[in-house]
Amino acid sequence: xxxxxxxxxxxxxxxxxxxxxxxxxxxxxxxxxxxxxxxxxxxxxxxxxxxxxxxxxxxxxxxxxxxxxxxxxxxxxxxxxxxxxxxxxxxxxxxxxxxxxxxxxxxxxxxx
Amino acid sequence: xxxxxxxxxxxxxxxxxxxxxxxxxxxxxxxxxxxxxxxxxxxxxxxxxxxxxxxxxxxxxxxxxxxxxxxxxxxxxxxxxxxxxxxxxxxxxxxxxxxxxxxxxxxxxxxxxxxxxxxxxxxxxxxxxxxxxxxxxxxxxxxxxxxxxxxxxxxxxxxxxxxxxxxxxxxxxxxxxxxxxxxxxxxxxxxxxxxxxxxxxxxxxxxxxxxxxxxxxxxxxxxxxxxxxxxxxxxxxxxxx
Numbered sequence: 464x465x466x467x468x469x470x471x472x473x474x475x476x477x478x479x480x481x482x483x484x485x486x487x488x489x490x491x492x493x494x495x496x497x498x499x500x501x502x503x504x505x506x507x508x509x510x511x512x513x514x515x516x517x518x519x520x521x522x523x524x525x526x527x528x529x530x531x532x533x534x535x536x537x538x539x540x541x542x543x544x545x546x547x548x549x550x551x552x553x554x555x556x557x558x559x560x561x562x563x564x565x566x567x568x569x570x571x572x573x574x575x
Numbered sequence: 576x577x578x579x580x581x582x583x584x585x586x587x588x589x590x591x592x593x594x595x596x597x598x599x600x601x602x603x604x605x606x607x608x609x610x611x612x613x614x615x616x617x618x619x620x621x622x623x624x625x626x627x628x629x630x631x632x633x634x635x636x637x638x639x640x641x642x643x644x645x646x647x648x649x650x651x652x653x654x655x656x657x658x659x660x661x662x663x664x665x666x667x668x669x670x671x672x673x674x675x676x677x678x679x680x681x682x683x684x685x686x687x688x689x690x691x692x693x694x695x696x697x698x699x700x701x702x703x704x705x706x707x708x709x710x711x712x713x714x715x716x717x718x719x720x721x722x723x724x725x726x727x728x729x730x731x732x733x734x735x736x737x738x739x740x741x742x743x744x745x746x747x748x749x750x751x752x753x754x755x756x757x758x759x760x761x762x763x764x765x766x767x768x769x770x771x772x773x774x775x776x777x778x779x780x781x782x783x784x785x786x787x788x789x790x791x792x793x794x795x796x797x798x799x800x801x802x803x804x805x806x807x808x809x810x811x812x813x814x815x816x
C-alpha cells in the first residue's frame with residue numbers, strides 16, 4: 464500500500480479531477496431544469512420557488528465553489544505548463560483554494 | 576554498538592506477487608540503515624532473503640524499495656528516521672513486477688526509457704563544428720536540473736498515474752527525455768517529442784508531484800514534464816510533429 468499523499472499538489476490534483484467529475488454530472492441536470500420552460504412557465508417557476516429554499520442555496524453555493532476551484536485550478540495548471548517553473552507557483556494552490564471559498568461565500572451572502 | 580535490550584519488528588515481503596509478509600525481530604543499533612538491517616536478517620536469520628544493492632552510498636540507485644509505504648533508498652535511510660511505533664514494513668518497489676522478496680523486475684522501467692528515446696543520439700554526419708555550451712546557457716541549465724537521475728525507480732513507484740495507466744512512460748523516462756531535448760549536441764528531435772506525446776506520454780501527468788516528494792536526489796520530474804508539455808504544444812502549433 465502506497466502512502467505517498469503528503470504533498471499539497473496531490474490534493475490539488477484530487478480536487479481538480481473530482482470537481483470536474485461533479486460538474487460534468489451536474490451539467491445534464493442543469494439542462495433538464497432549463498428544459499422545464501418547454502412544459503410551461505409555471506413549471507419552471509415552481510422549480511425556482513423550490514430552489515429558493517435555504518438548503519438548496521447552500522448546495523448551490525457549494526456548486527459555485529466547485530466551479531470556481533476547478534476554474535482557478537485549471538489556470539494554475541496552465542501557468543505551470545506554459546510559463547517557466549517558479550517556486551512561487553506553489554502558492555497558486557492556496558490562491559485557488561481561498562479564491563474558490565471566497566466565491567462560494569460571496570454567493571451565499573448575495574443569496575440571503 | 577548493538578543494544579541487545581532493544582529490538583524492532585520488521586515485516587518483510589517474502590515470495591513473488593502473491594507472497595506475504597514475514598516478521599523478524601532485529602536488534603536496534605543507533606545509526607543503522609534499512610540496508611544494514613536487511614543484511615543482518617540475511618546473514619544471521621534467513622539467508623534466502625533476496626534484496627538488491629551495490630554501492631551502499633547512494634550512487635547506484637539499485638537498493639530502492641517501499642519502506643513503510645514510501646519508496647526510498649535503503650542505503651541512505653536511517654531506521655530511526657522512518658520507524659513507526661517500533662515497527663518497519665519493507666516491500667518491493669510499487670508499480671513493477673516482483674521477482675522474489677524485495678527484488679523487482681526493472682525491465683518495464685528501462686523499456687520505457689527506450690520508448691521515450693532516453694538514449695543520446697549524435698548527428699548522423701560527422702560534426703565539423705562543435706556547439707559551444709556555456710554554463711550560463713538556459714538550455715544547459717535546464718538539462719543540468721534533470722541530468723543527475725540515477726534510475727533508482729523511486730519516482731516511478733510513487734507515481735499514481737503509472738499505477739492507473741501501465742502504459743504511462745513515467746517521471747524518470749520523461750525527465751531523461753527532457754534533459755536530452757535541452758542538449759544542443761543531441762539530434763533525435765522531433766522524433767523524441769513524438770515519442771513523449773503518444774498515448775503514454777507527458778500529457779498523462781496529473782502534476783500531483785509525488786515524484787518530486789519521493790526523489791532521493793531532490794530532482795523535479797514534474798518540472799521536466801511541464802517543460803515537455805510546453806515543448807510538445809509549441810511543436811504541434813508549428814506543425815513540427
